[in-house]
Structure formats: structure tokens, C-alpha cells
Amino acid sequence: IYFISCHIAKRIILESEHQRKFYSRIFFISEEKTICIYTGLDETQYFLDKKSPLPPDYFNNSRIVLFRGKYSREAGLEVLAEATLLLRNEPITFWIFCPGIKNNLQFSSNCFISTEYIPNKKIIHELLLASSISLGQLSNNSRLDRTIPHKAFETAYASKPYLTSRSAGIKELFVEGSEIECFEPGDAVDLSRKIKFLLNNSKK
DSSP states (O other): OHHHHHHHOSOEEESSHHHHHHHHHHHTOOGGGEEEOOOOOOGGGSOOOTTSOOOGGGTTTSEEEEEESOOOTTTOHHHHHHHHHHTTTSSEEEEEEOTTOOTTOOOOTTEEEEOOOOOHHHIIIIIITTOSEEEOOOSOOGGGGSOOOHHHHHHHHTTOOEEEEOOHHHHTTSOBTTTBEEEOTTOHHHHHHHHHHHHHTTTO
């Protein structure tokens, strides 16, 4: 279906330059037929009001590390589960909003897990603004070299630190070490190390 669609189409819109090269190679089409338009986000759909603080019980007297997104191979929830166990004694609370999350994953006791759908206004106001770190995709799946997750744009809009697997896709648009922070894909030990580093160096 993809092969036929690509050859019938006059123009193919893709989410990254790496995805353009991938489509050209896999489906035998000219790169001139493709165009990259980054997903971005519609800022008018988000309510950004830093003057309305959340109630104290949202924070549990600790710093918040947020993961938001559906369960998928790219998401790397298994990596996150292992990292939370490594950080179980740290003053950190993990907020994990993930529809479809597997019941057999073992997280530490300092995790709040929800499978509810999160509307756009709540993403920015109640989740991102309250968080110290926003997590991206955490696996070592090869598709991450061709995609830039929507939550990367949400986090940038909220001016929050973004920690994600190191991949060609995300580094196409963001600079590691200044605009985002990366860790070794699929490595829970390195993920936990980078979380501690960011929380202890919040001004950098």
C-alpha cells in the first residue's frame, strides 16, 4: 500500500529530513518528490499560564520527572521502569501518563501512573509547567532516527528540559547539550544518571 501510494502521489509530506531519505531509499522515489514539514504544534490549543500555581499536593515535596505518551516499541517504558527502580531512593516523583501501558512492568513506589487521556490544556498547565524534566522516547528502536516526537515541541514551548534517547531524528532539529539532553538509547543506567545530572544542575 505504501509503495503504490508513494508512486501515485504527486507530493509526499514527511516529518523529518531523515524520513525523506528513508522513503526515497525504501520506496524507490526521488527526494524531489518529498518535502519535510515538522509536526510542531498549534500554540493556540495550549493554555500557558505560569501565574496559576498547582496545589502543593501535586508535588509530594519532590521534583517531578514527566513521561507522557502512548505505549509503543519506540516509547521504551521498560527502560523507564528500570530507571525508576534505580532512582527509588531519590527525592523524585515520576509522573507517567501512558494509555495502553503494560500491567507486567514493575515501577518503583515513587511513581504515579495514569492511563487517562490528557487534553492539550492540561499537558502544558498541569503537567509540563509542574515538571522539572520532560522525557522523550527512551528505547533504542531504529525508527527514532526518522521521527521527532510531538512532545518534543510541547516541551520546547513550555521551556522545560527535554531528556530523550540520542538519535539522528531528534538531533536534526535540536542541539544536544544546550537545547536538549540525550542518553544512550535503551540504557536505563545512563537514563537514571542523566536524570540526576539535570536535577542537580537545573541552572545549566
